[in-house]
Amino acid sequence: xxxxxxxxxxxxxxxxxxxxxxxxxxxxxxxxxxxxxxxxxxxxxxxxxxxxxxxxxxxxxxxxxxxxxxxxxxxxxxxxxxx
Amino acid sequence: xxxxxxxxxxxxxxxxxxxxxxxxxxxxxxxxxxxxxxxxxxxxxxxxxxxxxxxxxxxxxxxxxxxxxxxxxxxxxxxxxxxxxxxxxxxxxxxxxxxxxxxxxxxxxxxxxxxxxxxxxxxxxxxxxxxxxxxxxxxxxxxxxxxxxxxxxxxxxxxxxxxxxxxxxxxxxxxxxxxxxxxxxxxxxxxxxxxxxxxxxxxxxxxxxxxxxxxxx
Numbered sequence: 001x002x003x004x005x006x007x008x009x010x011x012x013x014x015x016x017x018x019x020x021x022x023x024x025x026x027x028x029x030x031x032x033x034x035x036x037x038x039x040x041x042x043x044x045x046x047x048x049x050x051x052x053x054x055x056x057x058x059x060x061x062x063x064x065x066x067x068x069x070x071x072x073x074x075x076x077x078x079x080x081x082x083x
Numbered sequence: 084x085x086x087x088x089x090x091x092x093x094x095x096x097x098x099x100x101x102x103x104x105x106x107x108x109x110x111x112x113x114x115x116x117x118x119x120x121x122x123x124x125x126x127x128x129x130x131x132x133x134x135x136x137x138x139x140x141x142x143x144x145x146x147x148x149x150x151x152x153x154x155x156x157x158x159x160x161x162x163x164x165x166x167x168x169x170x171x172x173x174x175x176x177x178x179x180x181x182x183x184x185x186x187x188x189x190x191x192x193x194x195x196x197x198x199x200x201x202x203x204x205x206x207x208x209x210x211x212x213x214x215x216x217x218x219x220x221x222x223x224x225x226x227x228x229x230x231x232x233x234x235x236x237x238x239x240x241x242x243x244x245x246x247x248x249x250x251x252x253x254x255x256x257x258x259x260x261x262x263x264x265x266x267x268x269x270x271x272x273x274x275x276x277x278x279x280x281x282x283x284x285x286x287x288x289x290x291x292x293x294x295x296x297x298x299x300x
């Protein structure tokens with residue numbers, strides 16, 4: 001719940017209704033667990049490897065990035081910087 | 084926006100990505116050049132991230148965004164210098180540096196976007212009036228109704244508050260961490276544990292498959 005909604009934003013009550021998207025975000029399987037700090041530690045190597053080989057896999061990173069939008073955004077930007 | 088390119092090339096005699104950073108901390112021209120190179124690299128990263136996220140700051144003009152990028156680069160520079168001895172060479176040094184710029188710029192944008200927005204935590208969803216819901220919301224969606232029930236029955240009040248703030252209200256995780264005086268790690272762990280509980284509850288009720296955890300509806 002937030003304070004004053006910006007123009008066009010949903011009201012507090014509306015935004016707390018559970019949408020299908022929100023329900024699905026809650027059900028993302030984030031096992032095996034990786035912390036945000038550990039994700040950050042591995043991020044540079046992971047992005048370099050993914051650029052060099054699109055088939056490169058790192059289960060811990062992929063699971064974390066699927067469940068953490070802030071880390072996923074950082075991975076996307078780092079990819080842009082290196083591409 | 085000016086993007087600094089080729090930051091590792093030919094700066095004060097420090098010429099390549101493998102060597103220039105070793106002069107960081109040196110009290111000589113090579114050390115000064117290395118510091119400038121590092122800052123240029125960080126500005127490139129912070130500008131890129133600030134511009135990618137600029138839709139979160141609808142009132143900000145180019146000067147505001149540049150100021151934000153420069154401030155984030157200054158913060159990131161300190162972080163890089165503090166962590167310098169942890170660089171293990173598993174990536175190029177420039178890639179390792181960029182990630183600090185991206186981290187600090189993203190946090191700066193989100194903090195700025197939420198600076199006037201109050202974050203209040205609720206541990207319950209509102210009572211749903213099924214007669215007045217948009218069609219895409221809970222009525223008729225068995226999965227959504229099952230998740231609503233599991234939120235109430237399977238989560239602790241703390242888990243409900245954090246889950247609803249992050250995944251329904253979509254408060255950025257670093258903003259919420261700052262407001263609560265905790266860490267991004269701690270909040271993510273709370274969400275991880277809550278997701279496990281929700282998934283288990285939905286497997287028990289048959290809404291998720293036990294093995295793969297895939298939805299059945």
